[in-house]
Structure formats: structure tokens, C-alpha cells
Amino acid sequence: MNGSNASEASRAPLFVKICGLRTAEDVDAAVEAGADAIGFVFAPGGPRTVDPALARPLAERVPGHVLTVGVFRGQPVAEVRALARAAGVRAVQLHGDEGPAHYAELRPDGWTLIRATSCHGEPSALGELGEDLLLLDAPAPGSGEPWDWSAGSFTPPAGRWILAGGLHTGNVADAVRTTRPWGVDVSSGVEARRGVKDPRLIREFLRAARSVE
Ligand SMILES: O=C(O)c1ccccc1N[C@@H]1O[C@H](COP(=O)(O)O)[C@@H](O)[C@H]1O
Numbered sequence: 001m002n003g004s005n006a007s008e009a010s011r012a013p014l015f016v017k018i019c020g021l022r023t024a025e026d027v028d029a030a031v032e033a034g035a036d037a038i039g040f041v042f043a044p045g046g047p048r049t050v051d052p053a054l055a056r057p058l059a060e061r062v063p064g065h066v067l068t069v070g071v072f073r074g075q076p077v078a079e080v081r082a083l084a085r086a087a088g089v090r091a092v093q094l095h096g097d098e099g100p101a102h103y104a105e106l107r108p109d110g111w112t113l114i115r116a117t118s119c120h121g122e123p124s125a126l127g128e129l130g131e132d133l134l135l136l137d138a139p140a141p142g143s144g145e146p147w148d149w150s151a152g153s154f155t156p157p158a159g160r161w162i163l164a165g166g167l168h169t170g171n172v173a174d175a176v177r178t179t180r181p182w183g184v185d186v187s188s189g190v191e192a193r194r195g196v197k198d199p200r201l202i203r204e205f206l207r208a209a210r211s212v213e
Pocket residue numbers: 019020039041043046047048049071072073095116135137138141142143144145164165166167185186187188189
């Protein structure tokens with residue numbers, strides 16, 4: 001996966017992550033519909049939170065070409081490491097105020113490191129804290145609330161960055177056309193109700209996201 005500037009990134013096939021999965025049916029639907037990554041939420045206390053006992057057999061269903069991602073928020077390195085190892089995921093997505101030391105400590109474990117940040121103030125640069133992928137999200141992750149990604153409202157980072165926050169079948173094509181991200185990520189937008197995925201919406205989201213030339 002090369003792509004060191006925005007125009008190169010926009011020409012690559014769009015990377016699509018479906019997040020917050022909790023059932024084998026939903027995992028299979030996402031994989032069959034062509035998702036590039038599947039996310040399991042280990043941040044505590046939410047409607048999508050899973051433990052490794054639930055996530056591991058789900059991660060084991062996922063073929064090798066699809067990235068499995070553990071999602072964390074403000075958890076200590078030791079907890080992230082223990083949960084990610086126990087679940088057998090290949091990538092770690094951090095949503096808290098983790099600094100460079102956090103990324104440096106996780107680096108030797110070999111996970112793809114995804115830094116999630118909300119987009120306000122100075123634009124973030126990919127790799128600033130030692131991450132491999134940068135995810136630009138709404139201030140309340142997993143809420144389904146969009147942020148203002150309209151043209152001119154922010155400076156898209158160069159390279160492999162992922163747009164997230166309030167995406168759904170009805171707005172993802174416009175979002176991709178406008179911001180030209182390397183990838184997109186969705187959770188609420190493919191749910192029938194909070195925490196419960198709808199395989200039909202997963203398929204429709206993937207189709208809509210990839211409809212943009
Ligand atoms: O989904 C969650 O419950 C969650 C909890 C803690 C941190 C991140 C979480 N989800 C991430 O939020 C974005 C977008 O979500 P949405 O589509 O707006 O619902 C996505 O990156 C999820 O991985």
C-alpha cells in the first residue's frame with residue numbers, strides 16, 4: 001500500500017472499514033461485501049463493546065486479506081496489549097489522548113497503529129505520533145454524528161488518512177468525492193438500532209462508498 005500524497009491516495013481503491021461488529025453474521029456480511037477492515041470495540045461501556053472471548057472467534061473468521069482492528073479509548077498500554085493479543089487482532093485504533101510514547105511502546109508488537117483524532121484547529125499530519133494510519137473522526141466517536149468535512153472547512157492530511165464520523169449510505173459518496181480520503185470507516189451508519197448492525201446496510205454502504213470514480 002503505497003501512496004504518499006493526497007492525489008495518489010485518491011487514485012487507490014478506497015479502503016473501507018466496518019466497525020463495532022459483534023456477530024458472525026455481521027462479520028461475514030462485511031467480508032463478503034468486500035470490506036478491507038473489521039473493527040471490534042474494546043473501549044469499555046458502550047453498546048458495541050466486546051471482550052476477547054467474543055471477539056476472538058469473530059476475528060478468526062476474517063480472511064487474511066482483511067485487517068482486524070481493536071478500537072480503544074484512553075486505556076493504558078498494558079490493557080490495550082492484553083486485549084489486542086487475547087482477541088488476535090492485527091491493528092490497534094486509539095481514540096484517546098495517547099502521546100508518542102504510547103505508540104512507541106506498542107510498535108514492537110507489530111500491530112498496524114491507527115490514530116483517531118477529531119478535526120479541529122491545526123490539521124494533523126500522518127505519522128506525527130508514530131501511527132501508520134490517521135483517522136479523522138467527529139468529536140464523539142461512535143455517536144453517528146457527522147462533522148463538517150465540506151470543501152474548504154479543513155485541510156485533508158497527505159497520505160493514508162481515513163474519514164469517519166456520521167457516515168452512512170446516503171452521504172458517503174458525497175464525502176468521498178469532497179474530501180478524497182484514502183479510506184472511510186463507519187459504525188452507526190450501518191446499524192438498524194444502536195449497537196445492532198444491519199447486513200443490508202453494510203452491503204449498501206460498501207457499494208455507495210466505492211461508487212465514486
Ligand atoms: O463505536 C464505538 O462505540 C466507539 C467507541 C469508542 C471509540 C470509538 C468508537 N467507534 C469509532 O467511531 C468512528 C465513527 O463512528 P460512527 O460511524 O460515527 O458511529 C469509527 O472510527 C468507529 O471505529
